Every structure is written in structure tokens, then in C-alpha cells.
Amino acid sequence: MVRQNLARRAALIDAAIEVLAVEGARGLTFRAVDARAEVPTGTASNYFASRDDLLTQAGGRIYERLQPDAQTIAASLAGPRDRERVVQLMIELVDRISAFRSGYLALLELRLEATRRPELRAVLTERIRADVQANIDYHLESGLPGDATTVVVLYLAMNWLVVERLTLPDVFGEDQVKDLVTRTVERILP
Template sequence: MNQDRRDRLRDAAVAVLAETGGRGLTHRAVDAAAAVPTGTAKNYFPTRDALLRGAAERCAEQYRALAAALAGAAPGPADAAQLAALLAGLLRDVAGPGRPRVLAYLELRAEAARRPWLAALLDPVAESDFAAYAHLLGAAGLPAGPGRASTLTLALHGAIPHLLTGAPATLAAAGLDDLDRFARDLLANVCAEANR
């Protein structure tokens, strides 16, 4: 099969999930989003589960590419200020160019609640965040125990739905109306016990 067309269909599936949610993910909708003849998606992904798998694999690839780009060749942020800037950049991506990927990923997580095979496929993406944030804390010279890494990871994951909906009052109440300040405050709170 043509890999470029397959990737185009997977990108279209991600776009459909982001725009219409899980209920809107159909072969016909993917064909339309990819601007290919009707029936093309069905040839590449014969079932809805195959479409879900393709979209999940694409989301995971995009996430890994973003993580690699943010990490670059450097060992990690050298201090708390650099880590805060990196975290704010991640959150800006969620609210900006990464929004479709993240919306699709959240739709896939909801589908995974009823499909164990999909949960197993997505689990490494979420699980890797805990180790990644522990590494970033340590690289920045901050306390990096499992508890702090979990707190940081879960706080960032918890911020995502609020950023996606963009409700101004909620963003202000959560401190997400200023992502630089939010990231600095989050790190200060996560590492507060070490500063006492």
C-alpha cells in the first residue's frame, strides 16, 4: 500500500476526531477530510477499529516528534527558569498548533475506556510523561522524586482540558491565562518542600 496515502488518511482521521469527536469518525468522513475518492479509507483501514488504531498510532508519532523537537540535542533544561519556559511552550502548543492532535488524543482516550486494545496502544504515550518530567526536573537541578514527577505530570495533564476549551474565567481562575507564570508557579509548588 502507498505509505504517503496511508499517512494522509491517518492525518485525516486525527483531524476528524478533533473536529467532530469519536462519533464522527467514519470512513466517509476520513475520505472527505483527506480529499480522496470514497472508499479509499475503507481500503486502507477496513474497520472502524482499524481507523481508531491508525489515528492512535499517528497521534503517538506526532507526540514523540514534538517531544524530540523540544528536547533537541541538549541534555535538558539547565535550571528552573529554562524548565518553566519549556513547560509553558508545551502548554502553548496544546492551546495552539497542537490542539487538533490533543483533542484527537483525548477522544481516543475516551474510546479506550471501552476498548482495552486501544488503551494498551495509548498507554506508553501517557506513561512516558512521568519519566520524562522526572528527567526534566533532575536536569534542571530540582528535586525529581517519583512523587514530584507525578504531581507535575498530573497538574500539566489536568491543565489540558481547560486550555482546549479556552473559557476565560476558568483559565484566569486556574492561572492559565498567563502560561509563563503558571509554569513558574507550578514548579515552585511542586518543589516547595525542598526549599524549606
């Protein structure tokens, strides 16, 4: 087995995410990843057993990169535990996810590809289910208002808002996005 450089492996996965975002799942080839990562042709095939392996690894990496850092989590615990705090957290969430545009677009590509690839579907299902549960646990443990259903409904609403923002950015302006987040939270948490 070839001894692998973990930093290069991560760079290849990040390049795969960028290829997915720009070219879609059909454009994800080892050659395209090599070109995007600016490494010699054949490098990606030395790191990943198959294209399916690369797709699966990209799915996991996107979630690693979408996770807030420790400072963001600590800041989210500051202040009152009320509806206004939930609004602030949802605005920050939409902004943070939107800032990783290529990652979220790649995730959409992976979700579509998962309808045809059971192994990828299993990985994404496990990863997303864990993410939803972590959000529920965090919400409940932090003392924010609402229950598990509140978190799930916010998750669904914010995800689609991010899709609109990234795929059709002219549908809602920046001010409208913040207003929509506020009104959504107000309706879910009266």
C-alpha cells in the same frame, strides 16, 4: 494485499485526527476520513481493516506528532539546570501541545473511547506510560531538579491546564497560563 502508499496512509490518519477533533469518536467513519483527506470514497477502507484499527492508528500518530523535534530537545538541554529552566520547559510544553489543538482534542476523544474499547485502551495505556517514562528518564538524565514524582505531578498538572486552554480558553487568559505554570513549578519544586 494492496500495495499501500505510506504518505497517503499518514494523510488518512491525520485526517482521522481532524475528524475526531471536530466530530468526536462517533463521527469517525471511513467516509468522513475520505472526505477530510479529499480522497475518493472507499480509500480509507483500503488502508485500515476496521474502524478500531483506524482509532488505534490515530492514537499512535498523535503521539508521533506531539513529540518535540531534535532542535527543540537540543535547546532544552541548554542553560542552567534549575527551577527556572523547568518553568521554561513547562511553558514550552503547554504551548507546543496547545499548538496541535486538533491532536490533543482527538486524544481526549480517544481516551473516552478507550473506556469502551479494550484494544484501544491497551494501545493508549502503553503509549502514554512510555511517554511518561521517557519524560522521567529525560528529566533525571538531564540533571534538572526534582525526581520521578516531580515529573508525574507536573505531567498531571500540565495536562489539565492544556485541557482548560483548549476546551474553555476563556477560563484563564494567556498571561494567567504562564503565571499558573510558574506557580505550579514553584510549589512542586520549592
